[in-house]
Amino acid sequence: MTLLVRLAGWLKPYRGRIMGALACMAAFAALNVATAKLIQPFLDQGLFARPVTPEERRAAFLAMTRLAGLLLGVTALKAAAKYGSDYLAGSTGQKVIFDLRLALFRRLTGLSLGFFHRRQTGELLSRVIADVGAMQTMLTQLVGPAVSAVLSACGLSVFLLWLNWRLALAALLVFHVAVWPIRSFGRRLRALSRWVQELAADLASHLEETLAQMKLVQAFGGEEREIARWRARLAEQLSASLRALRVQARSSPIMETIGALGFFGLIVFAGWQIHLQGTMTGGSLGSFFGTVLLLYPQVKQLTGLWNQVQTGLAATERVFPLLDEVPAIADAPGARPLPPFATSVRYEKTTFGYRPGEPVVRNIDLEILRGHRVAFVGPSGAGKTTLADLLLRFHDPAGGRITVDGTDLREVTVASLRAQVALVSQETLLFNATARENLLYARPDAGEGAMVAAAQAAGAHGFIEALPGGYGAIIGERGVKLSGGERQRLSIARAFLKDAPILVLDEATAALDAASEALVQAALEQLMANRTVLVIAHRLSTVRRADLIVVLDQGALVETGTHEALYRQGGLYRRLCDLQFADAPAA
Numbered sequence: 001m002t003l004l005v006r007l008a009g010w011l012k013p014y015r016g017r018i019m020g021a022l023a024c025m026a027a028f029a030a031l032n033v034a035t036a037k038l039i040q041p042f043l044d045q046g047l048f049a050r051p052v053t054p055e056e057r058r059a060a061f062l063a064m065t066r067l068a069g070l071l072l073g074v075t076a077l078k079a080a081a082k083y084g085s086d087y088l089a090g091s092t093g094q095k096v097i098f099d100l101r102l103a104l105f106r107r108l109t110g111l112s113l114g115f116f117h118r119r120q121t122g123e124l125l126s127r128v129i130a131d132v133g134a135m136q137t138m139l140t141q142l143v144g145p146a147v148s149a150v151l152s153a154c155g156l157s158v159f160l161l162w163l164n165w166r167l168a169l170a171a172l173l174v175f176h177v178a179v180w181p182i183r184s185f186g187r188r189l190r191a192l193s194r195w196v197q198e199l200a201a202d203l204a205s206h207l208e209e210t211l212a213q214m215k216l217v218q219a220f221g222g223e224e225r226e227i228a229r230w231r232a233r234l235a236e237q238l239s240a241s242l243r244a245l246r247v248q249a250r251s252s253p254i255m256e257t258i259g260a261l262g263f264f265g266l267i268v269f270a271g272w273q274i275h276l277q278g279t280m281t282g283g284s285l286g287s288f289f290g291t292v293l294l295l296y297p298q299v300k301q302l303t304g305l306w307n308q309v310q311t312g313l314a315a316t317e318r319v320f321p322l323l324d325e326v327p328a329i330a331d332a333p334g335a336r337p338l339p340p341f342a343t344s345v346r347y348e349k350t351t352f353g354y355r356p357g358e359p360v361v362r363n364i365d366l367e368i369l370r371g372h373r374v375a376f377v378g379p380s381g382a383g384k385t386t387l388a389d390l391l392l393r394f395h396d397p398a399g400g401r402i403t404v405d406g407t408d409l410r411e412v413t414v415a416s417l418r419a420q421v422a423l424v425s426q427e428t429l430l431f432n433a434t435a436r437e438n439l440l441y442a443r444p445d446a447g448e449g450a451m452v453a454a455a456q457a458a459g460a461h462g463f464i465e466a467l468p469g470g471y472g473a474i475i476g477e478r479g480v481k482l483s484g485g486e487r488q489r490l491s492i493a494r495a496f497l498k499d500a501p502i503l504v505l506d507e508a509t510a511a512l513d514a515a516s517e518a519l520v521q522a523a524l525e526q527l528m529a530n531r532t533v534l535v536i537a538h539r540l541s542t543v544r545r546a547d548l549i550v551v552l553d554q555g556a557l558v559e560t561g562t563h564e565a566l567y568r569q570g571g572l573y574r575r576l577c578d579l580q581f582a583d584a585p586a587a
Contacts, residue, residue, distance in 0.1 A: 003313055010100065017095075020084070020088045022147065024081045025085045025147055031081060032078065032155060035290075037159065038067060038070060092139075094140070097132055097135065097139065105128070121209075122207060123205050126205075130200050131315040131319050135316055138311065138312020138315070163291065191314075192244040193315070201318075202233060203237060206233055210226055335411060335413045336411070337412065340501070341404060341501040341532070343370055344367050344368060344370060344405065345367070345368040347365060347367075350363070352395060361387060361555045363556070366560075369547075370532050371532055373546045374550060375548070377537060377576065378572070378576075388506055392423065393414055421500050425491075428484075430479035430491070434471065443498055450497060452471075458493035459489050459523045460486070460523075464490075492524060500531075502533075504533075505537075506536045507536055540580055540581075548562070549562065551571070553572055
């Protein structure tokens with residue numbers, strides 16, 4: 001019930017549409033009762049009439065004709081009311097789903113990277129697409145057909161009681177007995193639906209992962225292994241889906257059987273009233289059973305809708321927790337914009353770990369002066385990228401703090417901080433969009449001239465112009481239509497266009513061949529000019545000219561200094577150099 005109440009909150013902006021739909025539903029229910037009411041005079045005064053004289057026959061024919069026309073008019077009005085209720089209710093459901101998907105996407109974009117490290121992409125896709133789709137079916141049915149069926153059932157039930165209360169109570173008892181098992185089936189169906197949706201999320205995750213790693217799969221001949229894994233997951237979902245289908249399929253036959261038995265009992269009871277008691281006429285009996293026949297589809301529809309509601313509620317139980325996810329990184333109350341960067345970035349006793357009790361960086365004390373190039377080196381897993389991520393507030397320190405010009409990053413708005421930092425990483429972060437759109441992602445309001453100038457500065461203008469369509473060419477998912485060096489130069493051009501005072505280079509040339517690296521390195525040299533730069537590199541040849549080299553090991557800062565000074569010390573930095581360069585120069 002709590003889920004339904006919360007879901008009802010999403011309907012509030014569409015109260016006008018809902019009121020219109022309810023009015024149409026009420027009209028439909030009233031017209032259903034009117035149809036049932038017209039059956040008795042149509043039978044008694046028309047079909048079952050026994051006129052004797054020509055005048056009586058003519059009067060009976062005219063009466064039957066008028067009643068037939070009236071029934072036709074009522075049917076037409078019912079059709080119009082049904083159209084109005086279905087459209088208004090259905091469009092309301094669609095609009096609510098639009099709002100939900102938009103809210104989910106907004107929530108996802110506001111969550112920290114740590115959340116995405118813990119969740120599979122396929123699972124999130126399943127919740128936003130498949131689970132919300134199941135909610136859409138429930139909402140569309142709940143707002144429209146369910147309410148309409150309830151109103152019609154109530155109106156017809158009251159009319160049955162007015163026609164013959166004894167027979168009506170017997171009929172309503174039959175309906176109650178027929179519907180009772182559906183409640184039990186609904187509870188089981190909800191649990192099974194939740195299981196099916198979880199398996200669907202696993203399938204989506206598996207598919208997304210396999211497609212993303214197709215190069216690896218084919219390179220290692222893993223096609224048949226992946227097919228076998230996919231078949232096993234599909235089989236598990238099929239088994240769960242068939243179990244849910246069996247539960248759902250049982251409801252209709254059970255209701256049909258109980259209904260048939262009840263209908264036979266009602267005929268016997270009605271016959272007793274007509275032939276033995278003389279308390280009913282043929283017309284009233286026809287009207288009664290006509291009303292029952294109008295009522296039965298409404299009750300049957302409600303049982304089917306109940307099953308759909310259970311499936312939708314199972315999906316709702318998976319969607320709302322995602323909406324309730326609290327961003328780990330958010331603006332603090334009273335956060336203010338960060339002023340333009342002026343003096344230094346400081347790490348003060350900074351400690352952070354992705355899991356409690358397992359720090360990745362520990363007690364880092366470091367000052368980075370404006371205009372300086374600072375290189376972070378060390379073995380894999382030493383915490384180099386983590387320090388850069390902390391500066392961008394992808395995570396917050398578990399201990400200590402990071403300041404820009406003496407201001408704690410947690411005291412300024414996230415947007416104003418990130419506006420002053422540009423990132424070029426080893427993994428080229430590009431969209432399946434045009435080259436222009438990927439460049440302008442850094443600064444959507446930039447003009448064509450500024451965009452082209454940034455591309456020229458990064459050495460990217462030439463190959464972009466050579467693409468079919470130039471800057472309007474689609475570069476493919478993650479820039480797959482470009483070479484590695486071209487993708488990286490496009491990323492550098494984007495950083496040029498952003499023109500941020502602080503630059504983070506995270507293994508920006510690590511995945512490139514020598515020729516591409518030379519082109520990219522030349523572009524980086526231009527980009528680094530007059531900026532404060534944090535360079536993360538395994539290739540130590542790229543950091544020799546840094547103003548300061550910071551050596552990390554197992555999350556701790558172990559050495560700092562220039563290349564020459566560190567090499568003379570003979571510590572970890574020298575060992576790393578000697579491993580990479582057999583002809584390392586003596587200091």
